[in-house]
Amino acid sequence: MEIKTKINADDGKQEIVITRQFDLPLELLFKAYTEPDLVEQWMGTKVLKLENKRHGGYQFETTDPKGNKYHFSGAIHNFVLNEKITRTFEFENMPFGVQLEFLVFEKLSNDTSKLTMHTLYETGAQRDQMLKMGMTQGINMAHNRLEEIVKQIK
Amino acid sequence: MEVRRDVFQAIADPTRRAILSLVMLQAMTPGAIAENFDSTRQTISKHIQILTECQLLKQEELGREIYYHFNAKKMKEITDWLSPFTKMWDTRFNKLESVMKKYKSK
Numbered sequence: 001m002e003i004k005t006k007i008n009a010d011d012g013k014q015e016i017v018i019t020r021q022f023d024l025p026l027e028l029l030f031k032a033y034t035e036p037d038l039v040e041q042w043m044g045t046k047v048l049k050l051e052n053k054r055h056g057g058y059q060f061e062t063t064d065p066k067g068n069k070y071h072f073s074g075a076i077h078n079f080v081l082n083e084k085i086t087r088t089f090e091f092e093n094m095p096f097g098v099q100l101e102f103l104v105f106e107k108l109s110n111d112t113s114k115l116t117m118h119t120l121y122e123t124g125a126q127r128d129q130m131l132k133m134g135m136t137q138g139i140n141m142a143h144n145r146l147e148e149i150v151k152q153i154k
Numbered sequence: 155m156e157v158r159r160d161v162f163q164a165i166a167d168p169t170r171r172a173i174l175s176l177v178m179l180q181a182m183t184p185g186a187i188a189e190n191f192d193s194t195r196q197t198i199s200k201h202i203q204i205l206t207e208c209q210l211l212k213q214e215e216l217g218r219e220i221y222y223h224f225n226a227k228k229m230k231e232i233t234d235w236l237s238p239f240t241k242m243w244d245t246r247f248n249k250l251e252s253v254m255k256k257y258k259s260k
Binding site: 042 | 161163164166239240244246247248249250251253254255257258
């Protein structure tokens with residue numbers, strides 16, 4: 001399957017830029033970030049709090065198969081409808097520190113849109129650690145997906 | 155002795171990426187590589203040195219000349235390292251797209 005997501009992580013830097021084009025109108029793409037029940041569906045997390053406004057905050061929760069809970073949270077620094085969200089992100093109780101995220105939403109056509117997610121880490125080492133964890137998560141996700149498929153076959 | 159350089163640092167530079175794409179096609183001498191650039195030979199040879207230190211280029215002596223080869227195995231290590239992260243986000247965004255398409259048609 002074609003990978004539509006592009007990730008730029010130049011070495012020696014402490015940032016990552018993720019870009020993706022969507023087969024969705026801009027307003028719908030943006031809504032996926034603002035409606036708690038939609039966020040829950042695509043992120044696979046529980047939304048404990050989501051105040052998309054200047055000086056707002058958010059907190060998400062995921063539960064692993066063993067029942068361990070993980071929290072992700074941050075402060076919304078700025079919110080411009082259908083344009084931009086500036087927020088912090090923290091994987092609570094993990095050694096990755098706090099990141100600053102700039103989410104830029106752009107209209108490409110009436111039915112297509114683009115998201116640019118620019119993440120700044122406190123240090124380059126933290127960024128690399130996060131990328132490596134992404135690797136582990138990617139493998140886990142592939143396994144989970146496989147499990148789901150296998151269960152359906154049974 | 156200098157600490158061995160990080161492979162990611164090596165490919166972060168556009169000139170070094172250009173050198174890699176040249177050598178990918180055929181093994182070349184430092185002189186032949188330098189001819190493709192406006193930079194001085196010293197600059198290019200420094201770039202070659204960095205690429206060699208992180209094993210993206212391999213040296214081979216043929217007579218009095220040194221030829222540089224592209225080390226595909228090392229390059230694969232890099233792409234393998236980043237690709238699961240890309241895959242993770244791609245899967246997540248595919249999900250976003252399908253959730254929102256369903257939402258739209260409701």
